[in-house]
Amino acid sequence: DTGVSQNPRHKxxxxxxNVTFRCDPISxxxxxxxxxxxxxxxxxxxxYFQNEAQLEKSRLLSDRFSAERPKGSFSTxxxxxxxxxxxxxxxxxxxxxxxxxxxxxxxPGTRLTVL
Amino acid sequence: GQSLExxxxxxxxxxxxxxxxxxxxxxxxxxLSWYQQHDGGAPTFLSYNGLDGLEETGRxxxxxxxxxxxxxxxxxxxxxxxxASYFCAVRxxxxxxxxxxxxxxxxxxx
Numbered sequence: 001d002t003g004v005s006q007n008p009r010h011k012x013x014x015x016x017x018n019v020t021f022r023c024d025p026i027s028x029x030x031x032x033x034x035x036x037x038x039x040x041x042x043x044x045x046x047x048y049f050q051n052e053a054q055l056e057k058s059r060l061l062s063d064r065f066s067a068e069r070p071k072g073s074f075s076t077x078x079x080x081x082x083x084x085x086x087x088x089x090x091x092x093x094x095x096x097x098x099x100x101x102x103x104x105x106x107x108p109g110t111r112l113t114v115l
Numbered sequence: 116g117q118s119l120e121x122x123x124x125x126x127x128x129x130x131x132x133x134x135x136x137x138x139x140x141x142x143x144x145x146x147l148s149w150y151q152q153h154d155g156g157a158p159t160f161l162s163y164n165g166l167d168g169l170e171e172t173g174r175x176x177x178x179x180x181x182x183x184x185x186x187x188x189x190x191x192x193x194x195x196x197x198x199a200s201y202f203c204a205v206r207x208x209x210x211x212x213x214x215x216x217x218x219x220x221x222x223x224x225x
Contacts (some may be wrong), residue, residue: 033212035215040217040218041217041218042119042202042204042215042216042217042218043202043215044169044215045212045214046214048212050193056211056212072149080185091157091158093158101148101163101165102145102163102213103148103160103205104147104148104158104160104213105160106150106157106158106159107140107157108156108157109157
């Protein structure tokens with residue numbers, strides 16, 4: 001399977017704990033995006049990378065959130081001191097620069113539940 | 116700011132045609148995409164319009180009018196498997212970042 005993969009698929013944690021999610025994009029894709037989605041809403045942009053450079057972060061992303069893509073391949077999203085409001089589906093997507101159609105390929109997501 | 120509006124729900128019968136509209140107000144505009152998402156699944160790309168006009172991909176077509184800040188997705192010969200949420204998304208720069216609408220839930224009835 002050469003699609004976007006995310007791990008873990010589900011994460012349950014207690015408020016105040018730190019969590020880290022991983023995304024493996026399609027291998028030749030140089031852009032990687034993180035989105036958050038809650039029930040009844042569309043994906044909400046968090047941040048994106050072109051190769052290893054983090055080029056944009058949403059103003060909605062508090063300093064408890066950090067993302068890395070150290071070698072321009074996989075990426076991690078860490079949430080520190082989780083809050084109940086962080087409960088959501090965290091989606092990763094990848095794309096190829098100048099693909100024309102800007103097709104973003106989404107992974108299956110990591111569902112976070114903060115108790 | 117960025118805002119996209121689309122109807123929250125649409126219902127149609129098998130074999131029919133349905134149109135899902137999307138209007139947008141964004142600080143920049145590079146193109147309009149449409150994604151489908153089934154319950155519990157990931158969004159999957161359907162169509163993209165970078166220029167005005169109609170793009171056709173099988174049973175799905177998408178239209179864009181940049182002067183009206185408006186687009187639509189047209190689904191023909193509806194099938195039960197088309198029951199899903201449909202999102203319009205504006206690419207607001209060449210960088211590829213997209214702002215998504217809140218989605219339209221399509222229910223196809225027999």
